[in-house]
Amino acid sequence: MRDAFHDELNALNDRLMQMTNLVRSAISRATTALLDADLQLAESVISQDAEVNRLYAEIETSIYELMATQQPVAVDLRTAITALRMGADLERMGDLAEHVAKIARMRHPVSAIPVEVRDTIVEMGQIAERLVTKTGSCIATRDVDLAKELEDDDDAMDRLHRRLFRVLLSKDWPHGIEPAVDITLIGRYYERYADHAVRVARDVVYLVTGSREFDDSAS
Amino acid sequence: MRDAFHDELNALNDRLMQMTNLVRSAISRATTALLDADLQLAESVISQDAEVNRLYAEIETSIYELMATQQPVAVDLRTAITALRMGADLERMGDLAEHVAKIARMRHPVSAIPVEVRDTIVEMGQIAERLVTKTGSCIATRDVDLAKELEDDDDAMDRLHRRLFRVLLSKDWPHGIEPAVDITLIGRYYERYADHAVRVARDVVYLVTGSREFDDSAS
Numbered sequence: 526m527r528d529a530f531h532d533e534l535n536a537l538n539d540r541l542m543q544m545t546n547l548v549r550s551a552i553s554r555a556t557t558a559l560l561d562a563d564l565q566l567a568e569s570v571i572s573q574d575a576e577v578n579r580l581y582a583e584i585e586t587s588i589y590e591l592m593a594t595q596q597p598v599a600v601d602l603r604t605a606i607t608a609l610r611m612g613a614d615l616e617r618m619g620d621l622a623e624h625v626a627k628i629a630r631m632r633h634p635v636s637a638i639p640v641e642v643r644d645t646i647v648e649m650g651q652i653a654e655r656l657v658t659k660t661g662s663c664i665a666t667r668d669v670d671l672a673k674e675l676e677d678d679d680d681a682m683d684r685l686h687r688r689l690f691r692v693l694l695s696k697d698w699p700h701g702i703e704p705a706v707d708i709t710l711i712g713r714y715y716e717r718y719a720d721h722a723v724r725v726a727r728d729v730v731y732l733v734t735g736s737r738e739f740d741d742s743a744s
Numbered sequence: 745m746r747d748a749f750h751d752e753l754n755a756l757n758d759r760l761m762q763m764t765n766l767v768r769s770a771i772s773r774a775t776t777a778l779l780d781a782d783l784q785l786a787e788s789v790i791s792q793d794a795e796v797n798r799l800y801a802e803i804e805t806s807i808y809e810l811m812a813t814q815q816p817v818a819v820d821l822r823t824a825i826t827a828l829r830m831g832a833d834l835e836r837m838g839d840l841a842e843h844v845a846k847i848a849r850m851r852h853p854v855s856a857i858p859v860e861v862r863d864t865i866v867e868m869g870q871i872a873e874r875l876v877t878k879t880g881s882c883i884a885t886r887d888v889d890l891a892k893e894l895e896d897d898d899d900a901m902d903r904l905h906r907r908l909f910r911v912l913l914s915k916d917w918p919h920g921i922e923p924a925v926d927i928t929l930i931g932r933y934y935e936r937y938a939d940h941a942v943r944v945a946r947d948v949v950y951l952v953t954g955s956r957e958f959d960d961s962a963s
Contacts, residue, residue: 589822596815603808606825610832694922703913705921709928 530595537584537608538664544580544615545661545725547573549654551622552718556650558629559711560643562636570626577619584612603735607728611664614721614728618657621718628707637707639700642692646708649685649715652678656722663729672726682719686712749814756803756827757883763799763834764880764944766792768873770841771937775869777848778930779862781855789845796838803831822954826947830883833940833947837876840937847926856926858919864908865927868934871901875941882948891945901938905931 551570558567588605591597597605628637638646656678663672689712692698693705731737770789777786807824810816816824847856857865875897882891908931911917912924950956 589825592821592825593817596817598812598815602811606808606811606828609825613829613832690925693925698921702917702921702924705924706909706912706928709925710932713929713932 530591530597530601533587533591533595534601534604534608537587537605540580540584540587541608541611541615541664542661544577544584544612544619545657545664547577547580548615548618548622549657549661551577551619552625552650552653552657555622555625555629556646556653558626559638560636560646560650562629562633564630564633567626567629567633571623571630574619574623577616581612581616584608600735604732607732611725611728614725618718618721621714621721624714625711628711632707637704637711639704639708641698641700642689642708645685645689645692646711646715649682649689649712652682652685653715653718653722656682656719660722660725663726667729667733669730669733672730675723675726679719679723682716686716749810749816749820752806752810752814753820753823753827756806756824759799759803759806760827760830760834760883761880763796763803763831763838764876764883766796766799767834767837767841768876768880770796770838771844771869771872771876774841774844774848775865775872777845778857779855779865779869781848781852783849783852786845786848786852790842790849793838793842796835800831800835803827819954823951826951830944830947833944837937837940840933840940843933844930847930851926856923856930858923858927860917860919861908861911861927864904864911865930865934868901868904868908868931871897871904872934872937872941875901875938879941879944882945886948886952888949888952891949894942894945898938898942901935905935 551573554566555570557563558570588609592602592605595601631637656675659671659675659678662668663675689708693708698705727737770792773785774789776782777789807828811821811824814820850856875894878890878894878897881887882894908927912927917924946956
């Protein structure tokens, strides 16, 4: 029984890694779709979110089955419940990438990103990708130090988010309300994407150390 | 053992109800703080979110203990895991009310809400309160029909959210970028608050029926 259980846990980990890869690709393509007003790319992000949702549903089902049939305790129980949380965060990251892609689609053939904030959005996209890549490595390697690095990247995301508002609110913003509304939402989506990536990494730390002390609830 | 377990589950339900009451009060006060530019009220929402977080941490701890010591199966297991999810959604609702209050605080002594969108924000606040009140009743009574009613309220919230954008994007919006950015974020916070309330109600349905068929993943 216990060996079958650990095989199942490994399979779960593989599915979480798959989800991580999918939501990394999604935010990467969404950023490009946004910057280049690439409709086809935006559509691909939107349609492929179903795959993320399907993986999450599989993870949920198999965890419920695992817990019902194997009644795990201690560290095994912690692993199973934490995988549920991680799956939920990754699923949400997929939604947020999809939201970004939907703005790209809505504004096509124009880019939703005026030149004044282009560099900031490029950087937010890069940090989002870096974060989720590290999150994937954390899941694969259970490297607690790497998980802690994500906090710095998240701080960098918050700085970029504040920079975005400074540009929007500067006296010489020439683009009016609609692009400002788009960019406000886009900024929020990247920031939340980063928060969820950090939460997944924190869950890895929790799994390894059994402690949540390095948590301070990303919001 | 089993009776102690069910006593614990009832205690969990009480804590979830307490969280529901707190986040209902939080969004109600946040809305008033926003409309009246009431700094003291905004501060009370911000400081009292710690209480919501504390309750959620208690729920988490007691569920982990329960699962480790009692090894629940079938419906009991489902109840315990679902309570974790519900707690997480309620905790997030507290954060969102706090975000609304922070905008009220940031713009004080001016109200962040110009007259053109005042009625829409009033209604969004009312629907948020109605949703969370029904969510509380769902948790207390396990009334599946009531849970389904929440979907209609959530649709009403989405309509108000679209109305908000129409006003922001109308040619005669006289307030410039900063209020538009504030209102974009505020609208998003109410919409997400409603989504999480619906998720909690869906979890009640899942608990009662064992089926997730009425889910279509609020995002």
